[in-house]
Amino acid sequence: MPLPTPETWSHGAHLLDSGLTRFALWAPDAFAVSVELGDGQSLPMLSQDDGWFVINTPCPPGTPYRYLIDGELLVPDPASRAQQGDVHGPSLVVDPNTYPWQFPDWQGRPWHEAVIHELHVGVLGGFAAVEKHLGRLADLGVTAIELMPIAQFPGDRNWGYDGVLPYAPQSSYGTPEQLKHLIDCAHGHGLMVILDVVYNHFGPDGNYLGRYAKGFFRHDQTTPWGDAIDFRRPQVRDFFIDNALMWLLEYRFDGLRFDAVHAIEDPGFLKQMAARIRQQVDSPRHVWLNLENELNQAHLLEEGFDAQWNDDGHNALHVLLTGETEAYYSDFAEQPTAKLARCLSEGFIYQGERNRHGEPRGEPSAHLPPNAFVLFLQNHDQIGNRAFGERLTRLCSPEALRAATTLLLLSPMTPLLFMGDESGAEEPFLFFTSHHGELAEAVREGRRAEFKHFAVFADAEQRERIPDPNAETTFSASRPSVAADDAPWPTLYRTLLSLRHQHLTEHLSGSRSLGAEVLASGALYARWQLNDGSVLRIDLNLSDSPVSTRLPHPRHRLFDSRLAPADSPVDSQPPFSALVSLTPAGDDA
Structure with missing residues (x-):
C-alpha cells in the first residue's frame, strides 16, 4: 500500500480503513527508527521527507508497541493514545470508534449558562x-465540570501539569x-465537560523528544520549565492542534482550558488553533475555549476564545478577604476595593499598568462582555500554591466568605468553583507528585525554596514543615469532604445557583x-444591564463596619x-454582607 503524502500524516498510531495500522513518528534527529511490537516483531520504519518515519502494517487494537x-x-510514542503502565513503558494501539455513546446527539450548552466546577480526577479516585x-x-x-490535566504523567499521583x-x-x-463513559454520563446529567490542557511545556520525566526531535524546542527562548516549545514548525503545531481536536471530536469534551498560554512564545499559534477548532466543530455544537493568560491579552477573547480565567479578580478579593499582601498579592495591596470595582466593571484590573516588577501588563478590556471573564474565589493554583494548601474556610470569616460567594455566583461573570467549595471543605489542597530519586529530592527542595521570601518561612527550619510533595499522605490529605445536601454551604450554593438560573441566566x-x-x-456596589433591560x-x-x-x-x-437578616436596610450596607437586587426595565424605584 503506498504511503500518503506528508500533509496527510498525523502523529501516532492510527487504524486505517484497509485494516492496517499506520505508525508515524517525527524524528528528524534519528538515523533509523523501528516499531517494536509486543509480540517481539521489530519492523523498520521508512524514512520520509522532513524527518518523518512511517510504516503501515497489520496491527490490531490493544497491541503494545514502542x-x-x-x-x-x-521510547513510547509521543502521541500514544494509551499506555501500558507508566510513561516509560509501551504504548497501546487504540481504536477510537468502539465506545457506544449513549447520548450521541448532545450538542452542549451555550456559554452564558456556564457554572464551572473544577476538580482533580485522581483525588476523587479516577x-x-x-x-x-x-x-x-x-x-x-x-x-x-472541568478536569485538571489528565495527560499521562510519571507515577500515579500528580497535579497533571507534569504530563x-x-x-x-x-x-x-x-x-x-x-x-x-464519564463524559457520556456527564452529558446525561446535562453537564458540559471541560479539559485543562498543557501546551506550554512537557514534564521533567519521561519526555524523550530531545533525543530524536530537538526541533520540538527553541534553545534561544526559555520558560519556567526549560526550553520553549517551537511552534514555528508545522509538525509541532499539528502535534498540539491535533491533540485538541482529538479531545473535542473523539472524546466529545465540550471545551478546553489552555494552561499558561503566556508561556507560548508564538502569538500566531493560539489564533491558528482556535480557527482550526472552529472550522472542524459542527456549528450547532457548543464548544468552549478558555485561556489562562497572565498577559491579559484581551484581543484573544475576540479571536476564537470564549473567556479567560480572571486572576486579577481573585487576587483583589483575596486581599480583601484575608489581608494577605505578600508575593503576587502585593500588586493588589493598594486600593484593593477600587481594583475590585474595576474588575467588576471592566474585566481585567491590569490593562497596561505596570506590576510590581515594573512591567506593563494587560490590554483594555472594558468593551468585552462580563462573561468573557471567569471569576473564582479559589482554584487549584490559588489553594495549592500555598505552603499548607489552606482554603478560604480557614483564612476568613464565614460571613465574609458567604458575601463573596454571593458575588461570585450572582454576578454576570462566569463563575468557577473548586471542588470542596460547595461543601465548605476545610481539608487542604496540597501540591503533590510521585517522583522518585534525585528528581523527587529536587522537587521537594524546590517546593520549599519557593517560600523563602515569605516572612513566616524565612527560617529554613520553618520551611521543613512544608509537606513533601512526594509523600502519599500529602496526596491523601487533599481529598475534600462532601457535606450533606442540607448542610449550610451546599444549601447556600444551591440557593444562589437556583436564583441565577431562574432570574439571570x-x-x-x-x-x-x-x-x-x-x-x-x-x-462597593456594581451594576449591570441584562438583555431584557433589567438592572442587576x-x-x-x-x-x-456598616x-x-x-x-x-x-x-x-x-x-x-x-444568615438571619432582621430587616431590609435601604440606607446602609451591613458589615460582611452582599445584597443582590434585580430591578425590572422601566422601574427606577
Whole structure:
C-alpha cells in the first residue's frame, strides 16, 4: 500500500480503513527508527521527507508497541493514545470508534449558562469515581465540570501539569473507554465537560523528544520549565492542534482550558488553533475555549476564545478577604476595593499598568462582555500554591466568605468553583507528585525554596514543615469532604445557583456593565444591564463596619447573604454582607 503524502500524516498510531495500522513518528534527529511490537516483531520504519518515519502494517487494537531509535533507545510514542503502565513503558494501539455513546446527539450548552466546577480526577479516585459526583453537582446547579490535566504523567499521583504524553489519558485514572463513559454520563446529567490542557511545556520525566526531535524546542527562548516549545514548525503545531481536536471530536469534551498560554512564545499559534477548532466543530455544537493568560491579552477573547480565567479578580478579593499582601498579592495591596470595582466593571484590573516588577501588563478590556471573564474565589493554583494548601474556610470569616460567594455566583461573570467549595471543605489542597530519586529530592527542595521570601518561612527550619510533595499522605490529605445536601454551604450554593438560573441566566447573553462605585474600604456596589433591560445590582461590604449608601427598594431584593437578616436596610450596607437586587426595565424605584 503506498504511503500518503506528508500533509496527510498525523502523529501516532492510527487504524486505517484497509485494516492496517499506520505508525508515524517525527524524528528528524534519528538515523533509523523501528516499531517494536509486543509480540517481539521489530519492523523498520521508512524514512520520509522532513524527518518523518512511517510504516503501515497489520496491527490490531490493544497491541503494545514502542519505537527503537537508532538501535539503542526504546521510547513510547509521543502521541500514544494509551499506555501500558507508566510513561516509560509501551504504548497501546487504540481504536477510537468502539465506545457506544449513549447520548450521541448532545450538542452542549451555550456559554452564558456556564457554572464551572473544577476538580482533580485522581483525588476523587479516577474516572469511574468522578461519575458518583455528577448527580450531586447537577442538582446543585453546576452546568460544567472541568478536569485538571489528565495527560499521562510519571507515577500515579500528580497535579497533571507534569504530563509528557498529551494524547494518553493517565492510566492510573482509568482507560480511554472509562474516560468516555464519564463524559457520556456527564452529558446525561446535562453537564458540559471541560479539559485543562498543557501546551506550554512537557514534564521533567519521561519526555524523550530531545533525543530524536530537538526541533520540538527553541534553545534561544526559555520558560519556567526549560526550553520553549517551537511552534514555528508545522509538525509541532499539528502535534498540539491535533491533540485538541482529538479531545473535542473523539472524546466529545465540550471545551478546553489552555494552561499558561503566556508561556507560548508564538502569538500566531493560539489564533491558528482556535480557527482550526472552529472550522472542524459542527456549528450547532457548543464548544468552549478558555485561556489562562497572565498577559491579559484581551484581543484573544475576540479571536476564537470564549473567556479567560480572571486572576486579577481573585487576587483583589483575596486581599480583601484575608489581608494577605505578600508575593503576587502585593500588586493588589493598594486600593484593593477600587481594583475590585474595576474588575467588576471592566474585566481585567491590569490593562497596561505596570506590576510590581515594573512591567506593563494587560490590554483594555472594558468593551468585552462580563462573561468573557471567569471569576473564582479559589482554584487549584490559588489553594495549592500555598505552603499548607489552606482554603478560604480557614483564612476568613464565614460571613465574609458567604458575601463573596454571593458575588461570585450572582454576578454576570462566569463563575468557577473548586471542588470542596460547595461543601465548605476545610481539608487542604496540597501540591503533590510521585517522583522518585534525585528528581523527587529536587522537587521537594524546590517546593520549599519557593517560600523563602515569605516572612513566616524565612527560617529554613520553618520551611521543613512544608509537606513533601512526594509523600502519599500529602496526596491523601487533599481529598475534600462532601457535606450533606442540607448542610449550610451546599444549601447556600444551591440557593444562589437556583436564583441565577431562574432570574439571570437567560438574560446574561448581551449584558453590559453599568459601572461600579467604591463606597468605603472593603465596600462597593456594581451594576449591570441584562438583555431584557433589567438592572442587576450587587452591593458588597467585606469590612466589619456598616456603610452608608442608598440601596435599591426592598421589593427588588433578590438575595441577602446574611444568615438571619432582621430587616431590609435601604440606607446602609451591613458589615460582611452582599445584597443582590434585580430591578425590572422601566422601574427606577
